[in-house]
């Protein structure tokens with residue numbers, strides 16, 4: 433992955449020590465190349481060479497803190513850092529915010545983070561609070577019904593459109609924080625005090641701290657030695673049914689459990705209903721570009737299932753349907769690399785760290801991937817910001833704390849989400865009968881099932897107070 437290094441980049445590393453505070457202009461990056469005298473050049477060639485040099489300068493920038501990936505983790509981290517007085521530049525591969533992905537359910541832990549970041553109320557005003565959960569078999573027969581108020585008081589659950597979530601986070605960042613069309617092509621240590629990021633269009637950014645929030649196929653995680661995420665054997669269709677005249681569904685999660693197949697829907701807003709279908713498939717399957725083919729495939733899976741589910745799918749514009757494989761990566765202690773990397777000879781100040789799906793992709797069976805990405809963001813910012821004001825080693829030590837604290841949270845959740853998914857997707861008739869006749873109607877208790885949505889951290893208050 434190493435890329436060629438400009439000698440001027442090395443020279444300028446010495447200058448990269450000053451922190452850009454959040455009031456200063458963003459991504460007005462200073463050039464890496466040092467200027468040289470043109471006095472010995474002929475008058476005809478000099479302007480041309482100066483122009484070339486200018487062009488080169490524009491391609492080479494330096495930054496203190498660079499976040500790669502303008503998704504949920506990246507934008508939340510940028511915002512948390514900003515609230516703590518630290519400016520970070522965000523490099524996003526898309527030409528605009530990646531707005532696909534329909535909706536996500538965010539639980540209490542996600543809302544606590546959004547509260548701390550100061551964006552929760554703006555989102556609450558747009559998305560309905562879900563009051564409970566109804567579990568049914570695939571023929572529509574009710575197996576069990578819960579009200580959060582009785583079983584898990586205080587639980588806050590809403591199905592939030594991903595587009596609105598990322599736009600809201602981005603809207604709180606100063607203009608030009610996010611550099612679009614900036615796809616990371618390669619990353620390499622630049623001595624012990626810098627990390628050189630090369631972008632697809634040839635631009636180069638020299639950073640001291642790189643925060644990899646580049647999602648499930650993260651090139652930064654790969655560079656740090658992480659394995660590819662593993663396919664869990666099932667995939668999902670998701671979509672957003674649209675009701676311009678208003679939808680009539682109760683504010684509950686409606687879940688249908690079949691054999692090796694489950695589906696559900698959740699009212700998201702007064703005019704939109706989020707739905708999903710999880711199905712077994714030996715492989716991830718081909719990429720389907722035709723959106724109407726996705727809808728047909730989704731409908732074929734549940735054609736004999738309750739009409740209300742089918743109606744919502746029919747009410748979904750073709751381009752509001754997506755198909756995703758479920759993947760995860762279990763962070764086995766001793767086997768999985770650290771999410772924090774410093775230059776190999778140590779003693780330097782350059783550090784790379786990963787957060788969100790880049791570090792711990794988890795299957796969405798507990799609806800916790802984005803919630804944990806939000807948690808990562810505040811913990812990472814809460815550790816990094818004070819350390820940046822300290823000594824050289826302080827940053828690596830602070831990020832080490834982030835790694836330990838977050839590992840204890842995300843490894844068990846990733847494993848649990850994977851196991852829950854296997855149980856729910858089992859096609860075995862005995863397991864199916866036990867689940868639908870004994871486990872759900874008699875044994876399931878919502879409070880313990882949702883315990884993982886508690887998230888306490890003193891950093892929440894620190895960030896909220898800024």
Ligand SMILES: Cc1cc2nc3c(=O)[nH]c(=O)nc-3n(C[C@H](O)[C@H](O)[C@H](O)COP(=O)(O)OP(=O)(O)OC[C@H]3O[C@@H](n4cnc5c(N)ncnc54)[C@H](O)[C@@H]3O)c2cc1C
Pocket residue numbers: 500501502503504505506523524525526530535536537538614615616617645646647648649650651668670756757758787788789790796798799800801802803804805
């Ligand atoms: C089917 C399904 C259902 C889900 N449901 C839920 C749910 O209900 N609740 C929940 O909490 N979570 C859910 N999740 C998980 C959630 O979507 C992820 O955990 C969350 O999006 C992770 O955020 P992230 O910022 O780490 O990654 P992403 O949101 O994927 O963002 C990564 C960003 O990095 C950018 N990027 C990638 N590579 C590069 C590069 N080389 N250079 C520059 N930029 C780059 C991408 O364009 C993107 O903007 C679900 C996931 C799936 C698949």
